[in-house]
Amino acid sequence: MPAAPGGPRLLLRRLREAMAEPVSPQARLDRIVTLIAANVIAEVCSVYVLSDDSTLELFATEGLNREAVHLTRMRSDEGLVGLIAKTAEPLSLSDAQSHPSFSYRPETGEEAYHAFLGVPLLRAGNTLGVLVVQNKTYRVYSEEEIEALQTTAMVLAEMIASGELQALAPGTGPVARRAVSQRGVALADGIGLGHVVLHEPRIVVKQLIAENVDREVERLELAIGEVRSAIDDLVERGDSIGTGESREVLETVRMFAHDKGWLRRMREAVQSGLTAEAAVERVQSDNRARMMRQSDPYLRDRLHDLDDLANRLLRTLIGHEGNGDRVLPENAILVARSMGPAALLDYDRTALRGVVLEEGGPTSHIAIVARALGIPAVGEITNATALCDAGDAIIVDGATGEIQVRPGPEIEAAYGEMVRVRAKRQEQYRALRDLPAVTRDGVAIGLQLNAGLLIDLTHLAETGADGIGLFRTELQFMVAQRMPSAAEQQTLYEAVFAATGDLPVTVRTLDIGGDKILPYMPALEEENPALGWRAIRIGLDRPALLRVQLRALLRAAAGRPLKIMFPMVATVDEFTRAKAIVEREKAHLRRHGHPLPSDCRLGVMVEVPSLLFQIDEIARAADFLSVGSNDLMQFLFAVDRENRRVANRFDTLSVPALRAFRLIAERAAAAGCPATVCGEIGGKPLEAMALIGLGFRHLSMSPAAIGPVKAMVLGLDASAIAALIDAEMARAGDGETLRPALTAFAKAHGVPI
Ligand code: PEP
Ligand code: MG
Numbered sequence: 001m002p003a004a005p006g007g008p009r010l011l012l013r014r015l016r017e018a019m020a021e022p023v024s025p026q027a028r029l030d031r032i033v034t035l036i037a038a039n040v041i042a043e044v045c046s047v048y049v050l051s052d053d054s055t056l057e058l059f060a061t062e063g064l065n066r067e068a069v070h071l072t073r074m075r076s077d078e079g080l081v082g083l084i085a086k087t088a089e090p091l092s093l094s095d096a097q098s099h100p101s102f103s104y105r106p107e108t109g110e111e112a113y114h115a116f117l118g119v120p121l122l123r124a125g126n127t128l129g130v131l132v133v134q135n136k137t138y139r140v141y142s143e144e145e146i147e148a149l150q151t152t153a154m155v156l157a158e159m160i161a162s163g164e165l166q167a168l169a170p171g172t173g174p175v176a177r178r179a180v181s182q183r184g185v186a187l188a189d190g191i192g193l194g195h196v197v198l199h200e201p202r203i204v205v206k207q208l209i210a211e212n213v214d215r216e217v218e219r220l221e222l223a224i225g226e227v228r229s230a231i232d233d234l235v236e237r238g239d240s241i242g243t244g245e246s247r248e249v250l251e252t253v254r255m256f257a258h259d260k261g262w263l264r265r266m267r268e269a270v271q272s273g274l275t276a277e278a279a280v281e282r283v284q285s286d287n288r289a290r291m292m293r294q295s296d297p298y299l300r301d302r303l304h305d306l307d308d309l310a311n312r313l314l315r316t317l318i319g320h321e322g323n324g325d326r327v328l329p330e331n332a333i334l335v336a337r338s339m340g341p342a343a344l345l346d347y348d349r350t351a352l353r354g355v356v357l358e359e360g361g362p363t364s365h366i367a368i369v370a371r372a373l374g375i376p377a378v379g380e381i382t383n384a385t386a387l388c389d390a391g392d393a394i395i396v397d398g399a400t401g402e403i404q405v406r407p408g409p410e411i412e413a414a415y416g417e418m419v420r421v422r423a424k425r426q427e428q429y430r431a432l433r434d435l436p437a438v439t440r441d442g443v444a445i446g447l448q449l450n451a452g453l454l455i456d457l458t459h460l461a462e463t464g465a466d467g468i469g470l471f472r473t474e475l476q477f478m479v480a481q482r483m484p485s486a487a488e489q490q491t492l493y494e495a496v497f498a499a500t501g502d503l504p505v506t507v508r509t510l511d512i513g514g515d516k517i518l519p520y521m522p523a524l525e526e527e528n529p530a531l532g533w534r535a536i537r538i539g540l541d542r543p544a545l546l547r548v549q550l551r552a553l554l555r556a557a558a559g560r561p562l563k564i565m566f567p568m569v570a571t572v573d574e575f576t577r578a579k580a581i582v583e584r585e586k587a588h589l590r591r592h593g594h595p596l597p598s599d600c601r602l603g604v605m606v607e608v609p610s611l612l613f614q615i616d617e618i619a620r621a622a623d624f625l626s627v628g629s630n631d632l633m634q635f636l637f638a639v640d641r642e643n644r645r646v647a648n649r650f651d652t653l654s655v656p657a658l659r660a661f662r663l664i665a666e667r668a669a670a671a672g673c674p675a676t677v678c679g680e681i682g683g684k685p686l687e688a689m690a691l692i693g694l695g696f697r698h699l700s701m702s703p704a705a706i707g708p709v710k711a712m713v714l715g716l717d718a719s720a721i722a723a724l725i726d727a728e729m730a731r732a733g734d735g736e737t738l739r740p741a742l743t744a745f746a747k748a749h750g751v752p753i
Helices: 007-020 025-040 079-087 143-161 213-237 247-257 260-271 276-292 297-318 341-346 365-373 409-432 454-463 474-479 486-500 536-541 543-556 572-591 609-621 629-636 655-670 685-694 703-714 718-731 739-748
Strands: 044-050 055-062 073-075 091-093 115-123 126-135 180-183 185-188 191-198 332-336 352-357 377-379 393-397 402-405 446-451 468-472 505-508 561-566 599-606 624-627 675-677 698-701
Touching (some): 025 055, 025 143, 044 079, 055 079, 055 126, 079 126, 115 276, 185 365, 191 352, 213 297, 247 297, 276 297, 332 393, 365 377, 365 454, 365 474, 468 486, 468 698, 536 543, 543 572, 561 572, 561 624, 609 629, 624 655, 685 698, 685 703
Parallel strands (some): 352 377, 446 698, 505 561, 561 599
Antiparallel strands (some): 044 055, 044 126, 180 402, 191 393, 393 402
16 A cells, blocks of 8 residues: 555545535445545455444445445454454554454455455444455555544544444444443442433534644644643642542643643644544544553553543533533433532432442442432443443443443333332332331331431431431531531531431441541551541540530530430440540530530440440440441451452351340340441341341331331231240351341241341
8 A cells, every 4th residue: 555645634525525425324435435445545445333233244345345245244253353343453464364363254355355454443432343444465554554544434433423324234223322231339229210411521523524734733732732731720729629639630630731642643633634623532532442441440540531631622622512511301310430429419309310430339428429319329330431422321220230221122111110119119118107116016116217418317207217326427527528617517417406306316426437538638558447547546536526526516416315426436445535525525515604415325336346245334334335237247257348259258147146236135235225226237127127036126227228127027026036036046056147047937927028
C-alpha cells in the first residue's frame, strides 16, 4: 500500500459526502468500503459487525466475494477478525495466512491476499465490529496508515451505534444494542425497573468530520489551554470542597493534561480531518478499551483519571448543555461511576427506581443512603457507564447484585412478576402494622428500628415499630463534608426526638474507625483497622469529641427519657470511664441551668467477645445491653465481616454462636438488665426466631425487616421454640448448625420465615 493519494483528510471529506447521500444503508456502506479501499490503495476493504449473538458478520466488502456479505459469520473468538474484536487493538500483518489465528473462509476468496490490517470499530470503549483492508503483496503497513484506518473506523462505529444498519441483518441486532447481564455486589435491597439516566451525561459528539482542519486545530489547542488552567487553578486553590475531588486526584489529572503522548495523538487525529471533539473522543475510546481490559486496579484508576480529563475537554469544546439537570424522567435508574451521598439526595426521589455504580462497596456511604431511602442499588459493575446509553431499559436487582441492560421480554416479564410478588408481600406486612408483636403463647416481643439519618425516621410510622433500638450517630459524620458542629449535632438529635415522640430512642455514640472513615479526618495507617483505634477507644482517648456529642445529646433530650450506649466496649472499666464522662457533662449542664433528660440510661454494646467473660459484671454495671452481632460474630469466629471470601465460613445459628447469645440473655436476665439484639441477625425471621427461643425479648432491625419478623412472631409459640433449642443444643456437637432443625420446626408449626 503506497502513500495514499489523498490522505485521510480527503477520505474523511468523501465519507462525509457519502454519509449525506439519500441512499439505502447497504448502498452507503458499500460506497464507504469502496472509498476506503481506493483511498488507501488496498485491494480489499471489509466491514464486520458484532451481532447480539456474539458473531461477527460480514456487512460489506470491496474486493472479496460480495455473495458472502451477510452470509459469512464468525464466532467472536474466531480468526484474525475475532482476535481484533477480543483485544480491541489494531492488527497489522504482512503475511496473514501464516498467523496461527488465521481462519480460511473459501466463500470469500480471501486466499489471494497476504498483507492484512484490521482495526476495531470502537465506541465509548466498546467493540462494535472490525474494519479490515488487505493487499496481495507481502507489505508492512505504516503507523500513519494504521492511525488513518482507526480514524475512519470511528465514523463507521457511529453509523452502527445509530442503529442505521440494524435492518441489514434481520434477526440480529448490532452489539451496541445487545442485552447485557452483569453481576456486581448488592448495596441496597429491592428490584427496580426503569430507564438509564447517566449521572454525568455522556457528551454526544455529533460533528465528526472537520470542515476546516486549521480551525479545528485551533479549537483543540484553545480547549487544552482552558482545561489546563482550570486544573491549575483548582490545584493551587488547594480546596476540594465543591468539586469533591481530592488534591491527589487533581495532581494526577494535571500531570495527564501535560502528557505529550496523549496530546500528540489528539493533534494527529485532528490533522487527519476529524473535528476537535471527535479527535478527543477517538483517543478517549482507545483509552476506554484499554481500561475495560485492565485488571490492575491502580492502572484502571489512572485510565479513569484520563477519561475524566477527556470529558472535561469535551465539555469545554461542546459546552455544558445537558449537564447538571437533576430533574428526572419517570422510573429513572441512575448509572454512575461513583457518586457521593449528597448527590443522590439531590435527585427527585419519587422518580428514582434504582442506582448502578461502577464502584461502591456495601459499606460505602452511598449504599447506606440508598438503603435508608429504600432505593435498590448495585455496585462494582465494571464499566457500567460505557455499557448503557441514556434511555436504555434496565433492571436493578438489589437482592442479588445483578443488572440487566436492555433485557429481552422474558427477563422483563420475570422481574415484573418478582416486583408484583414483593409488592403483595409488603401489602400483607402493612396489614400487620398495628397488631402488637405477641407470640401465640402471649409473649410480647419489642421490635425496634435501626436508623442513622433523619430520612430513616419516616419508617417509624410506616412499620409501626416500637421505637429506635439503634441510632448510628456516625452516619451524620460520614455523609458530611466536614466535622458537624455541636449545634449541628444537637439539631439532628432534636429532630430525631421530635420525630419519635414518646417512643424510646437508643442513641449510640460515635462508632468511627475500622471501615467507617470520616473524609475530613486524617486516615490512620493501621495493620488491622477492625482491631484498631476505633469507637469508644477514640472516645476515651480524645474525650473532647465524645464530650461535644454527649452534651449535644443531653441538651437535645431535655425533659424526655434518653438511652445512650457505647460501641466496642471491651472491659467493664472502659464503660465506667465513659459513664464518668456522661456524669461530668450532666453536672456541667446542671451548673449552667440547662434542663436534663427526665431519665438517662447508659448501656453497652456487646460486640467484643471479652465481655462474654465479664458478663455478670457488665450486666450489673450497665442499665441495658445491646448485642452487636455483626461485630460479635466477626470477632468470635475471627472472620472479617466485609470479606466475601470468608463470609460463609461459619453460621450464626451454629452451636458456638448460639451459646454466646444464650449466655448474654441468661446472665442479663439474672442481673435484671434488659438485653436487645441490634445486629443484622435480629432482622432475619429464622434467626430472630432462634433469638426468642434463647430468651431475647427485644430486637432492633432495618425497616424492611419489621414486617417479616412480626409475621414470624405472630405465628410462633415461644415456649415450643425454647424447648426445641434446649433439646437441640444438648444434642448437637462439633460446632454443628441448628439451621436445618430450626427450619424444619418453622415448617412443621406453620411459622412464616
Ligand atoms: C453490630 O456490630 O452488630 C452493630 C449493630 O453495629 P455496626 O453494624 O454499626 O458495627
Ligand atoms: Mg458494631
